[in-house]
Structure formats: C-alpha cells, structure tokens
Amino acid sequence: MTETFKFHTEVRVRFAETDAQGIAHHATYLVWFEVARVDYLARFDGGYPGLQERGVEALTTEAHARYLGPARFNETIAIGVRCTGLRGARFRFEYHLTRGDDLIADGWTGHACVDARTFVPTRVPAYLAEAITAAERPSSS
Amino acid sequence: MTETFKFHTEVRVRFAETDAQGIAHHATYLVWFEVARVDYLARFDGGYPGLQERGVEALTTEAHARYLGPARFNETIAIGVRCTGLRGARFRFEYHLTRGDDLIADGWTGHACVDARTFVPTRVPAYLAEAITAAERPSSS
Amino acid sequence: MTETFKFHTEVRVRFAETDAQGIAHHATYLVWFEVARVDYLARFDGGYPGLQERGVEALTTEAHARYLGPARFNETIAIGVRCTGLRGARFRFEYHLTRGDDLIADGWTGHACVDARTFVPTRVPAYLAEAITAAERPSSS
Amino acid sequence: MTETFKFHTEVRVRFAETDAQGIAHHATYLVWFEVARVDYLARFDGGYPGLQERGVEALTTEAHARYLGPARFNETIAIGVRCTGLRGARFRFEYHLTRGDDLIADGWTGHACVDARTFVPTRVPAYLAEAITAAERPSSS
Numbered sequence: 001m002t003e004t005f006k007f008h009t010e011v012r013v014r015f016a017e018t019d020a021q022g023i024a025h026h027a028t029y030l031v032w033f034e035v036a037r038v039d040y041l042a043r044f045d046g047g048y049p050g051l052q053e054r055g056v057e058a059l060t061t062e063a064h065a066r067y068l069g070p071a072r073f074n075e076t077i078a079i080g081v082r083c084t085g086l087r088g089a090r091f092r093f094e095y096h097l098t099r100g101d102d103l104i105a106d107g108w109t110g111h112a113c114v115d116a117r118t119f120v121p122t123r124v125p126a127y128l129a130e131a132i133t134a135a136e137r138p139s140s141s
Numbered sequence: 142m143t144e145t146f147k148f149h150t151e152v153r154v155r156f157a158e159t160d161a162q163g164i165a166h167h168a169t170y171l172v173w174f175e176v177a178r179v180d181y182l183a184r185f186d187g188g189y190p191g192l193q194e195r196g197v198e199a200l201t202t203e204a205h206a207r208y209l210g211p212a213r214f215n216e217t218i219a220i221g222v223r224c225t226g227l228r229g230a231r232f233r234f235e236y237h238l239t240r241g242d243d244l245i246a247d248g249w250t251g252h253a254c255v256d257a258r259t260f261v262p263t264r265v266p267a268y269l270a271e272a273i274t275a276a277e278r279p280s281s282s
Numbered sequence: 283m284t285e286t287f288k289f290h291t292e293v294r295v296r297f298a299e300t301d302a303q304g305i306a307h308h309a310t311y312l313v314w315f316e317v318a319r320v321d322y323l324a325r326f327d328g329g330y331p332g333l334q335e336r337g338v339e340a341l342t343t344e345a346h347a348r349y350l351g352p353a354r355f356n357e358t359i360a361i362g363v364r365c366t367g368l369r370g371a372r373f374r375f376e377y378h379l380t381r382g383d384d385l386i387a388d389g390w391t392g393h394a395c396v397d398a399r400t401f402v403p404t405r406v407p408a409y410l411a412e413a414i415t416a417a418e419r420p421s422s423s
Numbered sequence: 424m425t426e427t428f429k430f431h432t433e434v435r436v437r438f439a440e441t442d443a444q445g446i447a448h449h450a451t452y453l454v455w456f457e458v459a460r461v462d463y464l465a466r467f468d469g470g471y472p473g474l475q476e477r478g479v480e481a482l483t484t485e486a487h488a489r490y491l492g493p494a495r496f497n498e499t500i501a502i503g504v505r506c507t508g509l510r511g512a513r514f515r516f517e518y519h520l521t522r523g524d525d526l527i528a529d530g531w532t533g534h535a536c537v538d539a540r541t542f543v544p545t546r547v548p549a550y551l552a553e554a555i556t557a558a559e560r561p562s563s564s
Contacts, residue, residue, distance in 0.1 A: 014454065014457065014458055014461075015160060015161065015166075015457055015461065015471075016160060016166050016168055016453075016454040016457055018160050018161035019156060019157060019159050019160065019161070020156065020159035020160070020161070020163045020164075020213075020214055021339060021341070022161045023161075025156075025157050026312060026342040026345060027157055027309050027310070027312035027313050027316075028309070030308060030309035030312060030439075031309050031437065031439040034309075034437065034438055034439055035437055038437075038438065038497065047497075048438075048497070049496065049497050057303060059303070059349070060308040060349060061348070061349050062346075062347065062348050062349065063308060063345075063346070063347050063349075064344075064345070064346045064347075065344065065345050065346075066343070066344050067341070067342060067343050067344065067345075072161075073161055073472065074461065074470075074471070074472050155313065155316065155317055155320075156316055156320065156330075157312075157313040157316055162480060162482070167453060167483040167486060168450050168451070168453035168454050168457075169450070171449060171450035171453060172296065172298040172450050175296065175297055175298055175450075176296055179296075179297065179356065188356075189297075189356070190355065190356050198444060200444070200490070201449040201490060202489070202490050203487075203488065203489050203490065204449060204486075204487070204488050204490075205485075205486070205487045205488075206485065206486050206487075207484070207485050208482070208483060208484050208485065208486075211542075214331065215320065215329075215330070215331050297442060297443065297448075298442060298448050298450055300442050300443035301438060301439060301441050301442065301443070302438065302441035302442070302443070302445045302446075302495075302496055304443045305443075307438075307439050309439055354443075355443055
C-alpha cells in the first residue's frame with residue numbers, strides 16, 4: 001500500500017456514539033476525524049489551542065467519509081492522519097480508520113484559516129506551515 | 142394529578158439520538174430539556190437569544206433526570222415544561238416527558254444568570270422575571 | 283437555478299449543536315441530513331420505520347458535506363432533499379441547506395439496503411423504489 | 424476530604440463537545456460519566472461488554488449532575504468513579520470531576536440490570552457484585 005501515514009492516534013467507541021443499528025453512528029466519524037486533527041497538531045507549538053491564542057481559527061469547509069465496515073461499542077479504532085495541500089489559507093486532512101487489520105473507513109476534510117474576530121481568511125501561520133511540511137516530507141532512502 | 146404544566150412542546154426522536162440498546166440515549170434527554178426551555182422562553186421578548194443580546198448568559202448549574210420508560214426512534218415525545226423558583230440570579234425548570242399517556246421521564250435543571258463577559262452572577266432581568274411569574278400564576282377559579 | 287428540490291423540511295439549530303466557534307458544529311450537519319431523509323421517506327408507506335418493520339435496514343456508506351456559511355443558535359435552516367440514483371441495493375440522497383435566501387451548505391449521502399439480521403445487501407423494496415421514482419419524476423410542462 | 428475514590432479515569436474535552444458559551448455542553452457530562460463507568464467495569468471479567476455477552480443489559484434509571492466550574496476545549500478532566508448501593512438488580516455510580524485541584528462537577532447515576540431480550544429486571548450477576556464489593560471495600564489500617 002502506497003498510502004502511508006506517519007502519525008496515528010486512536011479512539012475507543014463510546015456507548016453514547018452507537019445507534020440503534022448497534023454500530024457507531026456515521027456522524028460520529030467526523031468527531032473522530034476532529035480528535036485526530038487535534039492530536040496531530042498537538043505536536044506543533046501549542047497545537048490547535050496555540051493557533052487560537054494567536055487569534056486564528058480553523059474552519060471546516062468540507063468533509064467526506066466512506067464507511068467500509070461497522071465500528072462497535074468499546075472497539076479501539078486506530079486513525080492514521082496526515083495534513084496535505086497547504087496553500088495560502090487552506091489545508092486538508094486525510095484519515096484512515098482501521099480496527100486491527102481492517103480498514104473500516106476513510107475520509108478527508110477541507111479547512112481554511114480565518115481571523116478569529118473577523119472570520120476573514122488569513123494564511124496558515126508560517127511556523128505551522130513549516131512544521132507540517134517538515135513532518136510530512138517523505139523520508140529519503 | 143396536581144402537577145400541571147401550562148406549556149408543552151415536543152420533539153421527535155432522531156435516529157442519531159438512539160444507542161445500541163435501541164432506545165434514545167439517556168444524555169439526549171438533557172438536550173431535549175434544553176430544547177423545551179428555549180421553546181418556553183421564546184414567548185418572552187426575544188426568548189433566550191434576547192437574553193444573550195442583553196449581555197446575559199444563563200448557565201446550567203445542576204441537572205436531574207429520571208428515566209421511567211424507553212423512547213424509541215421516530216416517536217413523538219411531548220414535554221411539559223415550567224419555570225419555578227426564580228430568586229435573584231437563580232431559576233429552575235421542571236420537565237415531564239410523555240409518549241401518548243405514558244410518563245417516560247421527568248427531571249429538572251438549575252440555572253444562574255451571569256454577565257456574558259465576566260461570568261459574574263447577575264439578577265434575572267426584571268422583564269423576564271415578571272413575564273415568567275405572570276405565565277406561571279395559577280388561574281383563578 | 284436548475285437544481286430544484288420538490289421536498290423540503292427544516293430544523294432549528296439547538297444550543298447543544300453549537301460549538302466554541304459560536305456556530306453549529308460541522309458533524310451536526312450529517313444528523314440534519316438524516317432528519318431530512320427520515321422526513322422525506324415518511325410520505326412513503328411507513329417511511330424508514332416501515333422499512334425496518336419489513337426486515338430491511340438502510341446503511342450509510344458515504345457522506346459528503348460542503349460548509350458555505352455558518353449556522354447559528356436558534357436559526358431555522360430549510361433543507362431541500364431528494365433521492366437519486368436508485369440502483370439495486372443502492373441509493374443516494376442530495377441536500378441543500380438554506381437560511382433565508384443563503385445557501386449555507388450542501389451535500390450528499392450514499393446508502394445501501396441490507397437484510398436487518400444478516401447485513402447482506404438486498405434490493406431497495408419495489409414499493410419504495412416505485413414511490414421514490416414517481417415522486418422525483420420531472421413535472422411535464 | 425472523606426470522599427475517596429479508588430478508581431480514576433480521564434477524558435480530554437473534544438471540540439465537538441463545546442458549545443457557544445465556549446465550554447463543554449452540560450449534557451456531555453453524562454457521556455463522560457458513562458465513559459468512566461465503562462472504564463471502571465473493564466477491570467472485572469469482560470467489563471460492560473462481558474455483561475452484555477451474558478445476556479444482561481444495564482439501564483440508566485436516573486442521573487444527576489452538579490456543574491461547579493466550566494470545562495474548556497482540550498482540558499484534561501480526571502474522573503473519580505465508584506460503584507455504591509448494589510442491591511438486587513440495582514446499583515449506583517458516583518463521580519467527581521476535577522481539573523487539576525479544582526472540583527468542576529460531581530454527580531451520580533442509578534442503574535438496573537435487565538434481561539437483554541425481555542428488559543425484565545434481573546439481579547446484578549454474582550461474579551460482578553462480588554468483584555465490585557471487593558474493589559470498594561475500605562482498606563484496613
């Protein structure tokens with residue numbers, strides 16, 4: 001598989017996240033994507049809260065999820081996550097959700113940085129853009 | 142029954158609100174209580190948003206729920222709601238949830254008005270205290 | 283606009299659905315899509331519960347949302363919804379969310395009918411496929 | 424303080440759990456209570472999933488929470504949890520939520536074991552009642 005994720009985090013399915021089909025409700029996956037983003041960014045100088053302290057908010061502008069297999073109560077789901085497509089105010093995250101060896105979902109989200117007060121788009125701060133670029137740089141062989 | 146509610150609203154159980162026991166998850170009832178409070182207050186000069194526009198926030202300080210019977214997907218739940226115990230910054234709401242003739246839950250929540258910027262307690266605004274007192278006054282016979 | 287929706291429903295933004303950005307959290311939109319699907323299907327012989335009573339479950343296999351503008355507490359959001367792409371076990375729903383004249387989000391979801399016990403794919407029941415096809419047929423002029 | 428909890432777990436406040444007041448929504452605390460119960464029970468022979476495998480469900484019959492201070496995005500909340508009042512089919516959990524040295528909330532939930540198919544009350548299984556009693560026994564000095 002060419003799709004490699006250098007960063008992983010995990011969630012355990014909460015009972016409150018299940019629905020009457022006996023599986024995690026599909027809207028919950030967007031919450032897990034967000035948890036994974038926050039964990040991913042936490043390595044970089046204050047993470048998402050650090051971004052907010054600089055007066056920058058990150059909006060979610062688009063979200064996509066494919067559900068390939070169910071997730072059930074109390075199962076541990078590993079989430080591979082990476083940031084791609086940094087360009088001006090915009091960036092994108094991709095996600096792979098696995099339970100053991102099974103890919104149970106994948107997806108991506110689009111984001112834009114805005115001034116926290118005016119909601120006017122603003123470039124991804126340089127410190128963060130550089131840290132993400134370095135983190136996602138392919139290893140040389 | 143001596144417990145009469147002059148105001149009622151209703152919710153329909155969303156699929157996302159159910160859990161793997163096939164019933165509405167118990168935390169959802171606090172969300173329904175809140176929906177009922179907002180509907181109750183909407184009759185009074187701008188309702189809860191009107192309170193916020195005056196720089197006042199209402200915090201929830203306590204919540205209690207008794208679950209007497211299940212609520213299932215797509216069922217319509219009637220919520221009787223009333224405001225009691227207005228005193229300074231504090232007030233309290235009570236709730237009766239019925240499906241047809243069955244009482245399926247009841248509960249109450251405690252609240253305090255605070256200044257929206259400082260979170261310092263502030264009296265319930267007079268216009269609202271008076272409107273609630275008038276609305277809850279027992280009818281003369 | 284050529285994108286016409288014959289069926290609309292609406293939701294009012296709950297306080298519990300907002301987040302610390304002061305707007306409805308983006309995962310909530312998938313819950314609203316689901317509310318809109320259930321309302322859409324309710325016109326057809328028992329709706330989604332009727333499908334379940336026939337031993338058929340509808341899984342969500344894919345979801346996509348674009349967020350074009352914020353939705354705030356207590357705002358009423360109109361949802362245009364239609365069913366497209368019925369093919370064997372699969373079908374798709376499309377959504378347009380507007381507040382007044384503003385399109386604030388759109389999206390689509392993919393679904394598959396399965397046997398409720400075995401989760402083996404099964405054709406969309408004929409009664410439902412026919413009712414949807416009739417409902418979505420373009421009006422003659 | 425005489426209120427000692429032998430078992431603790433923790434949650435980190437998710438962004439999706441915050442509301443437009445900038446704090447974790449009060450209904451979320453019931454979800455955290457549930458996470459804490461599941462973690463508490465996980466030490467005992469399969470935990471809550473093990474209970475379900477034996478054909479027993481645990482219903483929530485009552486819930487109470489006091490909110491003493493706000494919880495904000497990304498804060499880590501420690502939850503002290505203990506099981507008390509085992510009696511026939513019924514049991515009760517108590518919770519203390521702290522952020523650093525601050526008690527930010529406390530609460531309790533009431534529960535009843537039922538047969539998973541019939542929802543008829545059934546005694547808490549002996550293996551679990553004994554394990555909980557042993558775990559909660561005061562240490563001798």
